[in-house]
Amino acid sequence: MNETSQETSGGASTGSGSPRWLVAVLAVLALLLGWVAYAQYSARAELTARLDEATDKLARLESRAATLEDNYANLKAQSDVTSDKLGLTQQELSRARSLATQIKEEQRRADEQLASQVAQQQNQLGSLSGEVGAVKGDTVEIKQALEQTQMQLQRTIGDLGVQSGLIAKNSDELNELKRRGERDYFDFDVKKTKQFSRVGPVSVLLNKTDTKRQKYTMTLLANDKRIEKKDKTLLEPVQFYLQGTRHMVEIVVFQVEKDRIVGYISVPKEVALNR
Known part of the structure; x- marks a missing residue:
């Protein structure tokens, strides 16, 4: 009976802790998988929003370019008509040509701005694609680790x-x-x-x-x-x-x-x- 009374002094862990360990492991795994799913959803939502924004900007710039071209054509036509019918002075014709040159310069700048914005959007989309790929890679590694542990168990x-x-x-x-x-x-x-x-x-x-x-x-x-x-x-x-x-x-x-x-x-x- 003396030996039995001494049993409580042992240093080994008891079974009462085992369920807590199990719950903790499952909770961590569930949180991790939840975070992965949320990260993938957020990345896709951000990617879609940026694509929509880039498309909208492109449409506005194209509309502005078309308007500038129409204005240039109208000014040129008016200049020709005025020159023929009213006999504008050389000074007035120079002013009209200067205005046309300014319109062309604005058109060139608009084209460059559009090209820069498109390149920037492409770079941002590439970064998002890399982040989504990294999240998917982490998920695959977790699944592979669990499968490897299960395969190593034997009788x-x-x-x-x-x-x-x-x-x-x-x-x-x-x-x-x-x-x-x-x-x-x-x-x-x-x-x-x-x-x-x-x-x-x-x-x-x-x-x-x-x-x-x-x-x-x-x-x-x-x-x-x-x-x-x-x-x-x-x-x-x-x-x-x-x-x-x-x-x-x-x-x-x-x-x-x-x-x-x-x-x-x-x-x-x-x-x-x-x-």
Whole structure:
């Protein structure tokens, strides 16, 4: 009974934190995908507005150019008619020619302004296209990372000769298992001490580690029953049944250091519900 009373002093994380981690990951992913969708929508809306503005400016400039051409034609016609019928002086004809030259200059400047505005709009549209492409690239990278994590998960045979569940080889893959929700997972970081550390439905005591061969020995305490797991290997599913039940519990260690192991315990859903 003294050993049982010491179980609460362990340094491992408990299962109560696992749903919060899962909610946090899903929330971050949802916010990220939402931001990507909003950025794409905003970029398209801004692109459409700028195109409409450029089209409107072009129409106005073309209308102004046509008006100037009409004015020039009318002035030239009036000048010709006046010269023929009224016999304008040389000075008046020079003034008419000067006015015509001014109108041509205004036409030239309008054409240059139009060409400059069109080039500016094209540059802005190119920048927007690049931003939209970058947002799409980020979305593809996120999807590829999730798919790669899912493909790396695998099953193997545990130390009791029973087919294991999916095995996580690092914390990222463990988060993917938690997201799937097929079992309950309790991650731990246990150091060698004289006291048991509580991890989910069991307590763990690290006896020794062998970093060269990546092996470890631990003692488990479940329902006041001690179970020693000796010389277990990195990523080997360590299996045992809870006393009086058919529920298989699995322990996987994916990091072995001097007097320290890092991994997780997985239990069926009904075990966590009955605790």
